[in-house]
């Protein structure tokens with residue numbers, strides 16, 4: 221976050237010379253016939269924040285629990301810092317976990333909760349006191365050291381859990397929906413706190429979340445999961461701008477997907493004929509797909525221009541009627557019904573107070589740049 | 599409608615309480631009676647503490663009370679240890695060989711007629727003595743073992759039900775922070791379920807304190823417990839001393855229960871941060 225040094229080290233996953241800190245190799249976990257995690261391979265590098273993102277029940281927690289050692293993989297293996305973790309119990313792994321339910325010890329004070337991990341390592345008493353105090357100050361809980369967990373608010377409990385997991389200075393911290401219990405404002409605030417903490421301590425974070433906005437804010441890279449598989453892993457920009465499947469395009473943000481047939485397939489451009497659009501889509505880069513294959517063009521709502529006058533080009537254009545407008549303050553969302561019957565979502569920032577007024581039931585023209593659509597084959 | 603129902607409820611309540619407590623109340627009153635005949639109220643000399651003094655001089659009853667106390671305390675401690683282990687095993691290890699057998703064995707004494715438990719234990723003790731010479735004769739030891747077999751079952755049930763609502767991620771968190779499983783049990787699990795264990799201890803003690811049937815089967819000549827002495831005395835006619843004894847018992851038990859409930863309420867409050875427990 222605004223740290224130039226942080227930006228320089230930004231992409232260790234692109235450098236083949238850097239050894240990953242965590243290597244997950246063909247990891248599978250079955251519960252009976254059901255595969256909760258299905259052949260997942262991932263590399264996570266030192267100092268990054270990696271987010272596991274996916275809908276409820278897709279296996280995020282199960283994957284995290286295998287990293288922590290609470291669940292034994294059915295097959296595959298996990299290497300941390302080059303060491304095979306198979307058969308290493310949780311209490312001997314260089315990993316700490318922040319639980320979805322926080323799991324604070326109810327019979328101990330905040331201070332004792334945070335000190336617990338250090339006591340297990342037989343750290344000298346004086347040092348424990350110092351480190352606990354410093355950690356509590358870092359998460360801004362200094363005044364509450366003597367309280368019991370049930371005397372704290374949800375946000376305070378969450379910070380105790382974080383302090384307890386961080387005080388041992390783990391190399392790898394696993395966070396399972398760390399901000400799930402917080403309201404929206406506090407959540408956003410805490411997200412930035414988490415990032416700056418991570419930056420200060422240099423710990424590698426693996427964060428589980430089902431909130432895509434949270435993943436985009438926190439993560440250096442995101443792994444999108446579905447049905448136990450990682451469907452795509454990459455930076456937030458890559459995932460958002462260059463999704464590789466309709467699932468990812470649809471899951472991250474909102475998107476308009478037009479089904480069509482590939483009619484021209486050249487190395488520099490492709491043209492897609494889409495009945496859903498009622499026209500052709502021109503994309504200024506080549507793709508690898510068979511001619512006449514069914515493909516899907518995904519266009520983000522903010523990349524669509526809306527106007528009352530007809531666009532110059534015949535490609536990447538459509539005509540429709542405004543069906544619905546939602547005013548969100550910073551931007552407005554328009555639902556436009558095309559002549560083909562398909563409803564398209566368009567967003568426009570409210571940059572001026574009296575923008576060219578487009579209202580309900582007004583006929584409009586939609587268009588977009590040749591660089592905007594993403595062509596998906598699956 | 600409402601008034602009528604509340605009238606009905608009050609009457610029912612009054613009858614219920616009268617049914618439960620009038621006999622006890624009359625016994626307490628009669629413990630201060632001067633007459634030797636328990637059913638005749640000697641208005642001229644009552645109330646008196648005469649029978650309280652007599653009780654304190656009664657070696658037989660005091661001796662029996664001491665034996666009851668000894669058996670009760672040792673039994674409760676033993677039952678709590680065994681019951682906690684069994685309850686932990688049953689609650690935690692969902693599937694292991696012999697789980698059903700263990701579960702059936704620990705809970706069987708709850709439904710087994712006491713006469714059968716008592717008789718079978720007596721047979722076992724006699725057979726053991728003949729085979730290996732232990733336990734030599736019947737007495738406090740055999741009685742304590744016998745009491746443990748059934749009070750352990752109650753402790754198991756109490757502990758098991760407490761553990762079924764225990765948040766297992768607490769144990770995982772402790773392990774994650776570097777505590778090996780045995781340590782986790784002693785510093786996390788045990789303190790949190792302590793109120794349930796305390797309740798189990800009190801239950802085991804109470805069960806042992808007023809057990810008559812199983813004690814009768816497994817006791818020896820010189821080891822009568824309080825209920826046994828009382829029972830044998832009552833068969834020869836109720837003496838006012840028994841009223842006194844009963845009154846004292848009730849006083850002690852009431853104090854203990856009230857004290858324990860208060861203590862447990864405090865422990866529970868301190869131990870359960872999670873509002874749902």
Ligand SMILES: Nc1ncnc2c1ncn2[C@@H]1O[C@H](COP(=O)(O)OP(=O)(O)OP(=O)(O)O)[C@@H](O)[C@H]1O
Pocket residue numbers: 251256274275276277278279280281282283430
């Ligand atoms: N012990 C278990 N036995 C059987 N099935 C399980 C077990 N644990 C998890 N599952 C199943 O595995 C799947 C993945 O569970 P997991 O907890 O990893 O989901 P998740 O992605 O964390 O979901 P959420 O966002 O709701 O927390 C679920 O369908 C769940 O029902």
Ligand SMILES: [Mg+2]
Pocket residue numbers: 280281282320396
């Ligand atoms: Mg989960």
